Amino acid sequence: MQQEIRTCDLFCGVGGSSRGAAMAGATPVAGLDMWGMATDAYAVNFPCAQTYRMKASSLKPQRLMDDVGKIDLLLASPECTAHSVAKGKKPGCEKSRGTAFEVIRFAKVLHPRWIVVENVLQMQRWARFDEWKSKLQSLGYHINSGVLDARYFSTPTSRRRLFVVCDREQEPSLPDQKNETKKTVSSILGRGESNSSPWPLSEVRTPERALATLERAERAIESLGDNTPFIMVYYGSDGAGGYQRLDRPLRTVTTLDRFAYVRPTKFGHEMRMLQPTELAAAMGFPTEHQLPKSTRREKIKLIGNAVCPRVMAAVVKTLTTPREAESKTAILRGREV
Incomplete structure (x- = not known):
C-alpha cells in the first residue's frame, strides 16, 4: 500500500x-x-x-x-x-x-x-x-x-x-x-451493558403480548427445547419461523427494531430487544466507534444503513x-x- x-x-x-x-x-x-x-x-x-x-x-x-x-x-x-x-x-x-x-x-x-x-x-x-x-x-x-x-x-x-x-x-x-x-450471536450479547444497570427483561407469556410474538416464541421453544435461549426475529419472510439460534451469525441487521433476545428461567421465558450497541457489534463495529446521542430508533436506523x-x-x-x-x-x- x-x-x-x-x-x-x-x-x-x-x-x-x-x-x-x-x-x-x-x-x-x-x-x-x-x-x-x-x-x-x-x-x-x-x-x-x-x-x-x-x-x-x-x-x-x-x-x-x-x-x-x-x-x-x-x-x-x-x-x-x-x-x-x-x-x-x-x-x-x-x-x-x-x-x-x-x-x-x-x-x-x-x-x-x-x-x-x-x-x-x-x-x-x-x-x-x-x-x-x-x-x-x-x-x-x-x-x-x-x-x-x-x-x-x-x-x-x-x-x-x-x-x-x-x-x-x-x-x-x-x-x-x-x-x-466463527463469531455468533452469543458473541455480541451484552455489548455495552452496564454491570450496575443491566437491561431489563420482561415475561414472554403475558396477555398483553401480541399473538404473532407468542406464536414465534412457541415455534422456537418447540423446535429448540425449553432450556435453550434464542433470538426472536420480527419482519422476516424467509420461512425461518421467526427465530434463530444463538450459535450462528445474526440475520441481516436492518433499519427496523427486529431482534429480541429470549432466555429461559425457572419462572418461564423472558425477553428484551437487542440494543443498538449489540447491533453495532453484530455489524462488526469496534467498541471505540461511537454512536451519536440520539433516540434508540435513530441509532438503529444508522446501524441498519451502515x-x-x-x-x-x-x-x-x-x-x-x-x-x-x-x-x-x-x-x-x-x-x-
Whole structure:
C-alpha cells in the first residue's frame, strides 16, 4: 500500500465505510451526508476529517478539493431504498436511484485512483446501471463487481451487498470469500451493558403480548427445547419461523427494531430487544466507534444503513495492495530513473 491513501466518503452515514478504510490503513479526510445524526456521528469518530452536512448534489467537488486536497480513494453508498421492487417506477424513486451519478460528478474533478461503491443487490437490476458503469469506464476506470457477505469477513451477521470497485491503473479484484466466521450471536450479547444497570427483561407469556410474538416464541421453544435461549426475529419472510439460534451469525441487521433476545428461567421465558450497541457489534463495529446521542430508533436506523467495516476493510486492502506484477513494474521503472 502506498504511504497514505486519502479517502472521501460520500453518503457516509455513521461511518462504516470510513472505519473499514481506516482499518485497512487508509486516512479518512472527508465525509458527506444530508442526515444530521449521521454527520454528528462521523465528526465524532473522525475528528480530523472534514464533514459536510448537505446533499451530495449541493457540494461542488472543487470546493471539496480546495478544502481537503488530493483524494486517492472515493467511497460511496448511494441511496438504496428506492432500488426495492416495491418502490416501482415513481419519479421520486428514480431521483433517489440517480444519486449514484454523484459518484461520476465527483470522480470527474477529484480523479481518485480508486472508487468503491456499495449498495443493495437490486442495484444491478436498475435500468440505468449499465449506463452508470459506462460513464465510469469513460473516465478511464477498470471496473469489477460482485456480491460479498459479511459472514465471510469475521463479522457476526449475514449481510449480502453489492460492491463495485474501480481502478484507473489496472483491473481491480474483490476479496475472496472462503472462511465463514466463527463469531455468533452469543458473541455480541451484552455489548455495552452496564454491570450496575443491566437491561431489563420482561415475561414472554403475558396477555398483553401480541399473538404473532407468542406464536414465534412457541415455534422456537418447540423446535429448540425449553432450556435453550434464542433470538426472536420480527419482519422476516424467509420461512425461518421467526427465530434463530444463538450459535450462528445474526440475520441481516436492518433499519427496523427486529431482534429480541429470549432466555429461559425457572419462572418461564423472558425477553428484551437487542440494543443498538449489540447491533453495532453484530455489524462488526469496534467498541471505540461511537454512536451519536440520539433516540434508540435513530441509532438503529444508522446501524441498519451502515456498511460493515470489516467487509470494507477487506475490499480496500485488496483493491489498494500492489500486486506482484505491478510491484515488479514499479521496481523496473525505478531502475530506469
